[in-house]
Every structure is written in structure tokens, then in C-alpha cells.
Amino acid sequence: MKPELEKLVAAWKAHKDYRGQIVHEQIIPARRARYAALEPPLPEPLQRNLRALGIKKLFTHQARAIELLRQGRDVVVVTETASGKSMCYHLPVLETLLADPDARALYLFPTKALAQDQSRALHAHIDPNAEFNELKNFHAPRIMDRRIAFGTYDGDTPGEDRAAIRSTAGILLTNPDMLSLGILPNHSRLWTKFFARLKFVVVDELHVYRGVFGSHVANVMRRLERICAFYGSKPQYICCSATTANPAEHSALLLRREPAAITESGAPSARKTFLLWNPPVTNELLGARASSLNECVALFADLVRAGARTIVFARAKPTVELILRFTRDRLKDIPEDQCAIAPYRGGYLPSDRRMIEKQLSEGALHGVTCTNALEL
Known part of the structure; x- marks a missing residue:
């Protein structure tokens, strides 16, 4: 104190x-940081951006999550608040988008504030030197000579931004309600390419999805799985939480998958x-x-x-x-x-x-x- x-x-x-x-x-009591090296390392543009953000090495839980995702596994990361959990999904998603510009990722957050917070963090990972406009929903910062477009898609998103996000965003940040009411019902009319190219689904704040609300979201995730299968995609899931006592069991019930649980934090x-x-x-x-x-x-x-x-x-x-x-x-x-x-x-x-x-x-x-x- x-x-x-x-x-x-x-x-x-x-x-x-x-x-x-x-x-x-x-x-x-206080705890020291534990680091790990990735093999192969992250692409040089991502490494350079991390250094610009003051990050020289990855914590053990971050490196482990990226390794498992590279192997095609689903993961659930449960470490304390402010331990860098978001990098467990930002970095592998950006690594995939750099290798495959047509790939898509879906980020699910329970609140608009969380989506906005991670939109800011994502922007910094793509271009740490560019200013983030808090009032915009659609962003397209550069990493080297490439633009990586992403956007928040919720009830606050204006119509003109929605069209741009649907057509060009590599990463879509939204919430389960919008996924259920605004995206999945319109898959054949507005989202065909997005679901056909979907590589990752991020479920942040996993512990929120419990009780009746969790049951509803579990059914939404089953609808998502059926639509992805219809378009020939099988995305990997990345779940995160700071307060889940049984992460593997909880995520298995929610997603009908068996993700690898990472529960030991390397963060100080x-x-x-x-x-x-x-x-x-x-x-x-x-x-x-x-x-x-x-x-x-x-x-x-x-x-x-x-x-x-x-x-x-x-x-x-x-x-x-x-x-x-x-x-x-x-x-x-x-x-x-x-x-x-x-x-x-x-x-x-x-x-x-x-x-x-x-x-x-x-x-x-x-x-x-x-x-x-x-x-x-």
C-alpha cells in the first residue's frame, strides 16, 4: 500500500x-515478472510496435497462448486484472491478418465500454504513433504499408460506419446482443464473406456469461457455429477472464469446445x-x-x-x-x-x-x- x-x-x-x-x-505480496521467448518470433512490424509501446518481452502466459493458437488450439486465459490478457488475442489476430489480409476476427465484449477500451488498445498495437479518435467507430491505421481496418459494431454505430465495417473490417468488435439480433440473422444478406473468412472468435470477460444470461449466450454461440460451418469456416476461440474459478469447464459449456486453460500468470x-x-x-x-x-x-x-x-x-x-x-x-x-x-x-x-x-x-x-x- x-x-x-x-x-x-x-x-x-x-x-x-x-x-x-x-x-x-x-x-x-508482490510477484516478479516471468518472461518467455516465441519461436518463431512475431513478425518484425509487430515487434517494432511492441517496443514503441515499451514492451520488450512477452510474459509466459502470453507466449503460451500464442504458441497454442499457432498449433490450432482454442485457449482460455485466466490471469489477474492488468496482466496483459488482451495481448493474448491482439497479437495472434494481427499476426494472422499480416499473413492473410482476407482473414477475419470477431471480438465479443459484454459492455460497450470494454469494446471501446480494447479498440483503443488494438489501434495502439497497429500504429502506436497514430492518434486514436474516441468518437469514431471505424478505424484503418497502417502497419508498414498495410492498412488493417477494424470497428466497433453496436447500437451506437452510425449507418454509414456499419457499411464500411461490414465490407472492409478485418476485426469486428461487438457484443452478444448485437451478434444475436443484428449480425447472425443477416448472415446471408450482409455477412457472407465475413463468416466465410472468420479465423478467430474472442470472448472476453468469460465470467460474465453465467446463469440465464450465460445460457442465452451459449445458444447464440451455437448459432454462430452453425453459420460458420455453413460457410466452411471453423474459427479458433480465445477466451479471457480474471475471475473464473473453473475456466476449462465453463468455456466448454459455453462453446462446446475443449480449450487449453492457461491459469499461471507471468505478469508482475x-x-x-x-x-x-x-x-x-x-x-x-x-x-x-x-x-x-x-x-x-x-x-x-x-x-x-x-x-x-x-x-x-x-x-x-x-x-x-x-x-x-x-x-x-x-x-x-x-x-x-x-x-x-x-x-x-x-x-x-x-x-x-x-x-x-x-x-x-x-x-x-x-x-x-x-x-x-x-x-x-
């Missing part, structure tokens, strides 16, 4: 109103501290506790004051707005440029969502209060 956060936790415990709200504390990890905060009891007879909303607002404000970039998740849109308003009230004595916080939820214009995502990724925001619409 950073020194300023250690001081903050100590201040919480020393406060006159502290009554043992921190009911559990767990420390996960900083020391992490987990604190579980329980609102204090206000009435022992009734077992009533203090408002979790008020406790959340107080913690959020304290963290922002301490300079810690913070994300607060809430279940409902009205709760997001209440947390924002009450937290801003608590931070009135601080200059706005030192406590910039914003809400993020469903119902915003695409341009507004893109702006918040950009500000968050660039560090311009000190905090965000959001629903699960934001899963960056």
Missing part, C-alpha cells in the same frame, strides 16, 4: 467514529491490500447498521483527498448520482482540478461515455462513480 494510503487507513482507525468497520484485511504484481468495510451497528437490538451509501460517500471523499484514483460501483443509476452529489458536497473545499470526479452509467450519449472513458484512462479524473456499465 502506498504511504499516503497507509496514513489514511491509520486515520480511519484512529477516528472517534471508528467502531471496527474494517472487518477483514488481507495482503497479497505489486503488493495489494484488500480491506473489507462493514458499516457500524447503530441499533444492537434490531441489528441495524449505518447507511452503506453514507459510508461509501465518506470513503470516496477521503480517498480522493488522499490522491488515490478511485472507482465506486453501485447497483442502480439513482445511487450513482446520489454518491456523486454527496461526494462533491464533501469536496467543496478542494480546487476542482484536484478532485475531478464523474458519473458513468447507461443512458449517456456515446460521445459522453467516450469522453469519460478517455479521461479515466488518461488520469484526468480522480474518481468515477458508476454502475457495471463501466468494466474497464
Whole structure:
């Protein structure tokens, strides 16, 4: 934990109103990076772009995923957040597109925010020096003398961009709803070439597809398989998650495939501290506790004051707005440029969502209060 956060936790415990709200504390020690070399190595243009992004070597789980995909296997990668899982699909997909310009890849994300985040990362892998336009859905950056076109295809995509994406995009970023309602039903009219040339299907955030929603998506994936077989393609699947306890079993049920599971991360990890905060009891007879909303607002404000970039998740849109308003009230004595916080939820214009995502990724925001619409 950073020194300023250690001081903050100590201040919480020393406060006159502290009554043992921190009911559990767990420390996960730091871990060193482990690297592996690919044989044969990635194409030189991809290596050069990685170096431009400050990446000189691949972690063991990244190299293992690429090796298995080169062998024609399906894979499921389950490593912690910020371990570079996305490179396990970006790099093999781009390697294939460089060798075969007609190849196609389908990226599935459960939220629009995730699709936009990976669109930004994909653009950087193709051309690290080109500026990424947050407001565009269709992109065609250059890698050497080749343009690799890709685009997000969802409910926010304008009609003119949809036509360009369908006809030229090598990589399509979308979500299961759009796949089910807008793409699969129109396969014979609009997507014939795409499905005939489909080489990869990426399923990110695998853990989201559980319960009733997971059952629906499993049926969508079966429809996708039938359509691919009709057009003579058999794509490889690349699944990723940070929180799946049984990745091989779960992905097998979802996809009716038997992917190779990669669960050991080679990425370095900083020391992490987990604190579980329980609102204090206000009435022992009734077992009533203090408002979790008020406790959340107080913690959020304290963290922002301490300079810690913070994300607060809430279940409902009205709760997001209440947390924002009450937290801003608590931070009135601080200059706005030192406590910039914003809400993020469903119902915003695409341009507004893109702006918040950009500000968050660039560090311009000190905090965000959001629903699960934001899963960056």
C-alpha cells in the first residue's frame, strides 16, 4: 500500500467514529515478472510496435497462448486484472491478418465500454504513433504499408460506419446482443464473406456469461457455429477472464469446445491490500447498521483527498448520482482540478461515455462513480 494510503487507513482507525468497520484485511505480496521467448518470433512490424509501446518481452502466459493458437488450439486465459490478457488475442489476430489480409476476427465484449477500451488498445498495437479518435467507430491505421481496418459494431454505430465495417473490417468488435439480433440473422444478406473468412472468435470477460444470461449466450454461440460451418469456416476461440474459478469447464459449456486453460500468470504484481468495510451497528437490538451509501460517500471523499484514483460501483443509476452529489458536497473545499470526479452509467450519449472513458484512462479524473456499465 502506498504511504499516503497507509496514513489514511491509520486515520480511519484512529477516528472517534471508528467502531471496527474494517472487518477483514488481507495482503497479497508482490510477484516478479516471468518472461518467455516465441519461436518463431512475431513478425518484425509487430515487434517494432511492441517496443514503441515499451514492451520488450512477452510474459509466459502470453507466449503460451500464442504458441497454442499457432498449433490450432482454442485457449482460455485466466490471469489477474492488468496482466496483459488482451495481448493474448491482439497479437495472434494481427499476426494472422499480416499473413492473410482476407482473414477475419470477431471480438465479443459484454459492455460497450470494454469494446471501446480494447479498440483503443488494438489501434495502439497497429500504429502506436497514430492518434486514436474516441468518437469514431471505424478505424484503418497502417502497419508498414498495410492498412488493417477494424470497428466497433453496436447500437451506437452510425449507418454509414456499419457499411464500411461490414465490407472492409478485418476485426469486428461487438457484443452478444448485437451478434444475436443484428449480425447472425443477416448472415446471408450482409455477412457472407465475413463468416466465410472468420479465423478467430474472442470472448472476453468469460465470467460474465453465467446463469440465464450465460445460457442465452451459449445458444447464440451455437448459432454462430452453425453459420460458420455453413460457410466452411471453423474459427479458433480465445477466451479471457480474471475471475473464473473453473475456466476449462465453463468455456466448454459455453462453446462446446475443449480449450487449453492457461491459469499461471507471468505478469508482475505489486503488493495489494484488500480491506473489507462493514458499516457500524447503530441499533444492537434490531441489528441495524449505518447507511452503506453514507459510508461509501465518506470513503470516496477521503480517498480522493488522499490522491488515490478511485472507482465506486453501485447497483442502480439513482445511487450513482446520489454518491456523486454527496461526494462533491464533501469536496467543496478542494480546487476542482484536484478532485475531478464523474458519473458513468447507461443512458449517456456515446460521445459522453467516450469522453469519460478517455479521461479515466488518461488520469484526468480522480474518481468515477458508476454502475457495471463501466468494466474497464
